[in-house]
Amino acid sequence: MSTPRRTLVAAAAAFALALTGMPALAADIPPPDTVVMSPNVTHVLNIPKPAPIASTINTDIAFQDGYAYVGNYGGFSIYDIRDPKKATVVSSTVCPGSQMDVSVYGNLLFGAVDSSRSNDSCQSTGLTADHKEAWEGVRIFDISDKANPKYIKSVETNCGSHTLTLVPGKGRDRHKNVYVYVSSYLPAANFPDCMPPHDKISIIKVPLNNPTAAAVAATPVVFPDGGNETQPGLLLPTQGCHDITAYAEKDIAAGACMGDGVLFDISDRLNPKITARTTDPNFAFWHSATFSNDARKVVFTDELGGGGAATCNEATGPNRGADAIYEIVNGQLVFKSYFKIPRHQADSENCVAHNGSLIPVKGRDIMVQAWYMGGLSIWDFTDAANPKEIGYFERGPRAAGGGGGIWSAYYYNGYIYGADFHQGLDIVKINDPLTDSAKYVRTGRLNVQTQESYRGGWH
Secondary structure, three states, X not given: OOOOOOHHHHHHHHHHHHXXXXXXXXXXXXXXXXXXXXXXXXXXXXXXXXXXXXXXXXXXXXXXXXXXXXXXXXXXXXXXXXXXXXXXXXEEEEOXXXXXXXXXXXXXXXXXXXXXXXXXXXXXXXXXXXXXXXXXXXXXXXXXXXXXXXXXXXXXXXXOOOEEEEEEOOHHHOOOEEEEEEEOOOOOOOOOOOOOOOOEOEEEEEEOOOHHHOEEEEOOEOOOOOXXXXXXXXXXXXXXXXXXXXXXXXXXXXXXXXXXXXXXXOOOOOOOEEEEEEOOOOOOOEEEEEEOXXXXXXXXXXXXXXXXXXXXOOOOOOOOOOEEEXXXXXXXXXXXXXXXXXXXXXXXXXXXXOEEEEEOOOOOOEXXXXXXXXXXXXXXXXXXXXXXXXXXXXXXXXXXXXXXOEEEEEEEOOEEEEEEOOOEEEEEEEOOOOOHHHHXXXXXXXXXXXXXXXXXXXX
């Protein structure tokens, strides 16, 4: 999703919205704000956004030890979800700076800031990126006291931090350091800290015994010869990556890099190298990636229209604004098929493939995924050439008008959690023979962009 200062993305999204064609049939569209779901899905609970950040939108989610950490353009909130049916808000931290994608590790929370601020404090105001003193990057909070998180460190990065990915150290380094891969883009000649060419990522090294010493340790150029810049229909040319998903125990990562989908070798944490690269004429904006548990497949998403367009309709069709499923064969990406939700949305509803996670079902590849105002979809890509939806949850168009919907939808310890722009945190449960075994799988921490295998949790 674009941030406020990213005017090019916003303009492209508005243009795409204006071009949407044939409307979905009225009979197919739920009434405004009405919750609808498949018979195998139950809406367990909705928790409205807490008052301190009620006026700004929800974004990403991280989980640890029975708590959910929900990012928001105005800061973040912590929820006690040890009993999901009685989940409650523990605290809200007001610290503006979009997107505030979040990851957690032990007593640390990392938040991505990709809107230029007057300084790095939580009292900062917006300041355009053409000012040298403007700040954007990563904020680090101590969350040992969940009722009173403490802001302990900021790290400025080139072009800010649109998203971030935690990567644990290797071997003896594993318990000493964690690395933060920072994805950012949209350089400009008049941005002192974000000048072209920018075909790189920033890597922050965080000493776990002294996190206030966190600092940028490397800025590897991942596209030394440039990326995909000339393909017709691109929302933006490749200028770095939008999002990276690391599978650290396998020393690999998948990068959704605007005009390119790539695989990285991350065996040297400070020097990731692209090992495979692909493009797709149907993809306007490579947005995010999810590996299968065995890392033999990877799902990439296309955020057609930058998240602001109504693309889940007949006019756009099934192959754009969709997921692309690839098999990894001899280290290379082999395209198998597309997946897109089969329910057309109204032309007032922004809808496109967005953030999701695996549901840990042994022997199958199933994930839950957010589609903005298309709600959340539960789908099976075990047969990579023939994916299918097996469940869904969504709302009708907003009675108040404007965009919205579910930004992130993730499965954690038996339940699905959806961060809705306006509606708050939705907790959903699927009861289906295909997914029932997943409820026995437990994990302490879940940062979706830091995949870990479920091999130790199968029952």
